[in-house]
Structure formats: C-alpha cells, structure tokens
Amino acid sequence: MYHSVGDCSDDPHRVTVTPDRLDQQLGWLWRRGLRGVSMAELLAARAGGWGRDLVGLTFDDGYADFVEHALPVLRRWECGATLFVLPGRLGGDNAWDRPGPRKPLLTADGIRHAAAEGVEIGSHGLTHIDLTQADDTLLRAEAAGSRAVLRELTGTEVAGFCYPYGTVDRRVADAVRQAGYGYACAVDPGPLTGPYALPRVHVGQRDNAARLWLKTGLHRLRRRPAGDACREDVR
Numbered sequence: 001m002y003h004s005v006g007d008c009s010d011d012p013h014r015v016t017v018t019p020d021r022l023d024q025q026l027g028w029l030w031r032r033g034l035r036g037v038s039m040a041e042l043l044a045a046r047a048g049g050w051g052r053d054l055v056g057l058t059f060d061d062g063y064a065d066f067v068e069h070a071l072p073v074l075r076r077w078e079c080g081a082t083l084f085v086l087p088g089r090l091g092g093d094n095a096w097d098r099p100g101p102r103k104p105l106l107t108a109d110g111i112r113h114a115a116a117e118g119v120e121i122g123s124h125g126l127t128h129i130d131l132t133q134a135d136d137t138l139l140r141a142e143a144a145g146s147r148a149v150l151r152e153l154t155g156t157e158v159a160g161f162c163y164p165y166g167t168v169d170r171r172v173a174d175a176v177r178q179a180g181y182g183y184a185c186a187v188d189p190g191p192l193t194g195p196y197a198l199p200r201v202h203v204g205q206r207d208n209a210a211r212l213w214l215k216t217g218l219h220r221l222r223r224r225p226a227g228d229a230c231r232e233d234v235r
C-alpha cells in the first residue's frame with residue numbers, strides 16, 4: 001500500500017516514498033522472483049490457482065506525482081499497479097490530511113494518462129470520507145456514484161474499490177458489493193477479511209530490505225488464509 005511518490009522531507013502522515021526508495025523496493029521484489037501487478041491481475045491469477053510470484057501494488061488517493069515519479073519506476077521494473085482515485089476531487093488536493101503539506105491530485109486527463117499506460121484505475125470514493133460514518137444516501141453516492149463517474153472518465157468498467165482510511169464495516173462492504181465492484185481493499189479488516197475487505201501492508205520510506213523482509217513474514221502470520229483463495233496472502 002503506497003500513497004504518494006516524491007520528496008518526503010515534509011511528510012507528517014508518512015504517505016510518501018521517494019522515487020529512489022520505490023526503485024529499491026521494486027528491485028527487492030524482483031530479486032526474490034516476485035513482480036508487482038495490479039489488484040485485478042493478482043486476483044485473476046489467484047482465482048486461477050497460480051500467481052504466487054505476484055504482489056499487488058496499490059497507490060491510494062491518486063496523487064499527481066504518480067504520473068511523474070511512480071510510473072517511470074513501475075515501467076523500469078515491468079510492474080503493474082492499481083491507482084485508487086477520488087473523482088470528486090479531480091485536480092484538487094489532499095484537503096482531508098490537515099495539518100500537512102498540500103499535495104495535488106490527478107486531473108481527469110492525468111487519470112486517463114495512467115490508464116493508457118496500463119495502470120488499473122479503481123475508486124477511493126468521491127471525496128475521501130470515513131464511510132462507516134456516512135448515512136445510506138451518502139454511502140451510495142461515494143460507492144456507486146464514484147464508480148459511474150470513473151466509468152465515464154476512463155471508458156471502462158471499474159472493478160476495484162478502496163476504503164478511505166481503511167475503515168470498513170459490514171454495511172459499507174455490502175454497499176460496495178452492491179455498487180458492482182468485484183473487490184475492495186482495506187488495511188487490517190480482521191474478521192471482515194475477504195474479497196470486499198482485502199488486507200494490505202503499508203510500505204513507506206523507512207522500508208529498506210530488512211524491513212520489507214520482516215513485513216512479508218509478519219503479513220502472512222497476521223493474515224492466515226481462512227479457506228477462501230481470495231483471502232490468501234495479498235502481500
């Protein structure tokens with residue numbers, strides 16, 4: 001689980017890795033015979049009973065720096081990725097992260113550019129709110145509404161959703177499934193773990209080779225498969 005890729009000298013929320021660090025991390029995967037792919041590719045492979053050498057790479061919020069800094073590194077290591085964007089804040093910024101530096105978000109053109117480069121575009125809701133606190137009408141707008149906007153924007157169906165702040169409960173997961181998504185990413189969803197609450201590991205600037213190795217092992221231990229292929233270690 002990545003967010004922003006760029007200068008991380010002022011990064012109180014720890015959402016940024018430098019392009020050099022991302023390069024080292026993807027190189028670390030490559031040396032272990034692993035390859036980063038989009039969530040759609042990962043889930044399709046695992047559903048088919050293969051893909052143990054694949055790692056889902058996700059980038060939340062849709063920062064403008066994705067195109068400038070992340071895409072060239074992903075290309076260099078021949079990795080795919082899923083970018084979870086906020087169609088209610090096109091060309092805006094991370095106003096929900098206060099205090100902290102303002103980080104611009106991709107415009108519609110920027111999202112289309114990423115999609116044209118083979119990046120899977122998923123929804124992070126419309127405006128980045130805690131969906132467990134939203135009433136049913138707002139929840140529907142954030143889940144189904146954002147999917148409709150992104151379908152229009154990209155010209156393709158949108159399979160993936162990602163819960164803002166990683167917060168999800170049964171009602172929110174049901175709303176996302178009913179909106180037509182095929183899967184949804186959380187962070188640490190506990191008993192909700194499944195295709196609509198996939199666990200992820202935060203990867204940050206401090207994650208060098210030793211820490212990545214530890215995180216890989218700990219992730220498997222903390223999230224034991226519960227019988228369903230989709231629940232298995234999405235690393």
Ligand SMILES: [Zn+2]
Pocket residue numbers: 060061124128164165
């Ligand atoms: Zn977010």
